[in-house]
Amino acid sequence: xxxxxxxxxxxxxxxxxxxxxxxxxxxxxxxxxxIIDAHPEWTQSGQVDRAFVEEAAMLHxxxxxFCDAPKIYCRGKHAYIEHxxxxxxxxxxxxxxxxxxxxxRHTGTGITIEQIIRExxxxxxxxxxxxxxxxxxxxxxxxxxxxxxxxxxxxxxxIKYNIWKYGSEAFNRWNALVELMGEAQR
Numbered sequence: 001x002x003x004x005x006x007x008x009x010x011x012x013x014x015x016x017x018x019x020x021x022x023x024x025x026x027x028x029x030x031x032x033x034x035i036i037d038a039h040p041e042w043t044q045s046g047q048v049d050r051a052f053v054e055e056a057a058m059l060h061x062x063x064x065x066f067c068d069a070p071k072i073y074c075r076g077k078h079a080y081i082e083h084x085x086x087x088x089x090x091x092x093x094x095x096x097x098x099x100x101x102x103x104x105r106h107t108g109t110g111i112t113i114e115q116i117i118r119e120x121x122x123x124x125x126x127x128x129x130x131x132x133x134x135x136x137x138x139x140x141x142x143x144x145x146x147x148x149x150x151x152x153x154x155x156x157x158x159i160k161y162n163i164w165k166y167g168s169e170a171f172n173r174w175n176a177l178v179e180l181m182g183e184a185q186r
């Protein structure tokens with residue numbers, strides 16, 4: 001798969017937005033690959049396909065083009081929370097159903113049906129929590145990089161604060177991801 005070609009198909013006419021997407025996604029992909037390299041047992045056992053993780057990490061936010069977030073050059077009509085499932089729809093239409101699952105399930109530490117109902121989120125009612133190890137790696141790596149502060153790494157304290165705002169279930173999912181990844185938390 002040529003993920004840059006796919007990105008250019010949708011973002012070629014939006015250079016500032018393309019730069020945000022590619023820079024952020026590259027940061028996420030690089031961290032995900034470092035995590036995988038620290039766990040060779042994952043690739044040796046077949047649990048993780050390193051090439052797939054890079055591709056999916058580069059495409060996990062492809063749906064932002066449909067959303068309204070002027071600060072990062074998004075001029076679409078949808079709420080930003082919708083970018084995951086919208087990106088998944090795009091990736092499915094392009095013939096990448098496995099990549100679509102990553103796009104759909106990477107937001108926060110995942111979004112449950114109960115959370116959608118409770119918070120009246122404008123997304124289809126289904127479970128958006130990462131399931132596969134590959135999905136979890138990308139979901140985790142994504143939390144360290146913001147599209148509004150490119151080039152900077154989000155501190156662990158800021159990540160915890162951001163996640164805690166969504167409740168103890170989200171925070172428990174974060175802690176499970178931290179344990180799974182085995183990265184030292186400063």
